[in-house]
Amino acid sequence: MKKLLQVFGVCTALLVAAGCGSNQAANNAGGTQSAKTVIEYWHVNAETQGGKTVEELVKAFNEQSETTQVVAKFNPDMYKGLMQNLQAEAAAGKAPAVVQVGWSFLDYFSNNFAYTPPQEIIDQFYPEDKTFLNDYFLPNVMALAQNASGEQVGIPYSLSSPVLYINRDLLREAGLDENGPKTWEEVKEFSKAIKDKTGKFGLYIQEPADNWATQALLESNGARMITDGKATFASPEGIKAYQLYADMVVTEKTAAHLSWDQGVQSFIDGNIAMVYTTIAQRSNIQNNAKFDVAAIKSPAWEGKTPRLPAGGAMLAITARDDEQKKAAWEFMKFLYSVESVAKWTEGTGYVPPRKDVAEAENGLKAFLEQNEMMNAAIEQMDGVVPWTSFPGDAGLQAEQLLLDVRDQILGGSISVEEGLTSTQTKINELLK
Structure with a gap:
């Protein structure tokens, strides 16, 4: 009896101190213990782009948290696939607690799904964290996660820009500058020389289920994906940029037209000399390439300044009830600690969104000194612009139309001018 009273007293104290509800306490056959609030974390990180690090971070969180258990769920087909899965979940009256939302779906997400701005949850449940966002994030970084109405939808988590990875051995074999090309015009010349001298492809531009790399290519030449709420990418500058890409794939056959996984792996295997993709592939490429x-x-582009869409995503809270919201913030605060952000950057290559991580001794200071590949992305951050997010409910459809025309152009079934012009018209009809 004395032992039972002691156990009862401990449980009561824990419940009072933690403000626990009935869903946080459970009687087990072996005694009484505190049960954790279980939440789902939806992400898009495949094994070759941060998936292992997600698993490590979730495991570390679950081991140290006394109140929350996180279940990570991988969503294939990148951010578009996650949005489609989230639609199905919402239709069934369910929702995960925390989701990764790609920048190109920021407005679409905020227009179509229920979420709670992070500061609201902090103010309601965690007053001790009231200044967390202001203390650790620059205003321009936080602005990336604000929708067209200026509401803070989430918190920036993954920040990246496209870089050009080069196989210096193949460049030297082709008699080219081992430091690589500086302009897109030179990229085309390098690719032809590589194909002529080695028989291998000169270039691969990433082709996932989004148009991030395409935006960088077009906007760096002076085009704009959207202007004053209308699609405008089929401008002379946009057509010229896309034409260079199409010529390399369709006519000259010096650039590869492959899936993203295939393209990056072909580069790692030494069959492609240059790959234009996210700095988030840094870890995968650095760890697996057997060449210089x-x-x-x-x-x-010659005479022009690059405009590079910010890649990656924010984390948003889609939890429905108070216990799930509280658990979501506990998990997110863990992910945004100096140590966790450092681990995320080391495991992927994403530029840290938190401002004090790069200089911190327990952060990335030593890592950045030893990993020169990160410098390319860090040095070009002043050229980063928002990833185009088509407004209203047209986001998913607009993105799919751009993917469809990309396959048609690179498959040689439609000209660049006809493809871009007709797709621009279709998207503007959706935006009306």
Whole structure:
């Protein structure tokens, strides 16, 4: 009896101190213990782009948290796939607690799904964290996660820009400058020389289920994906930029047209000399390439300044009830600690969103000194612009139309001018 009273007293004290509800306490056959609030974390990180690090961070969080258990769920097909899965979940009256939302779906997400701005949850449940966001994030970084109405939808988590990874061995074999091309015009010349001298492809531009790399290519030449709420990418500058890409794939056959996984793996295997993709592939490429590999800044167009869409995502809270919201913030605060952000950057290559991580001794100071590949992305951050997010409910459809025309152009079934012009018209019809 004395032992039972002691156990009862401990449980009562824990419940009072933690403000626990009935869903946080459970009687087990072996005694009484505190049960954790279980939440789902939806992400898009495949094994080759941060998936292992997600698993490590979730495991570390679960081991140290006394109140929350996180279940990570991988969503294939990148951010578009996550949005589609979230639609199905919402239709069934369910929702995960925390989701990764790609920048190109910021407005679409805020227009179509229920979420709670992070500061609201902090103010309601965690007054001790009231200044957390202001203390650790720069205003321009936080602005990336604000929708068209200026509301803070989430918190920036993954920040990246496209870089050009180069196989210096293949460049030297082709008699080219081992430091790589500086302009897109030179990229085309390098690719032809590589194909002629080695028989291998000169270039691969990433082709996931989004148009991030395409935006960088077009906007760096002076085009704009959207202007005053209307699609405007089929401008002379946009057509010229896309034409260079199409010529390399369709006519000259010096650039590869492959899935993202295939393209990056072909580069790692030494069959492609240059790959234009996210700095978030840094860890995968650096750890697996068996040749002299480097990452250099995104090529410019001659006489022009690059405009590079911020890649990656924010974390948003879609939890429905108070216990889930509280658990969501506990998990997110853990992910945004100096140590966790440092681990995330080391495991992926994403530029840290938190401002004090790069200089902190328990952060990235030593890592950045030893990993020169990160420098390319860090040095070009002043050229980063928002990833185009088509407004209203047209986000998913607009993105799919751009993917469809990309496959048609690179498959040689439609001209660049006809494809871009007709797609621009279709998207503007959706935006009306």
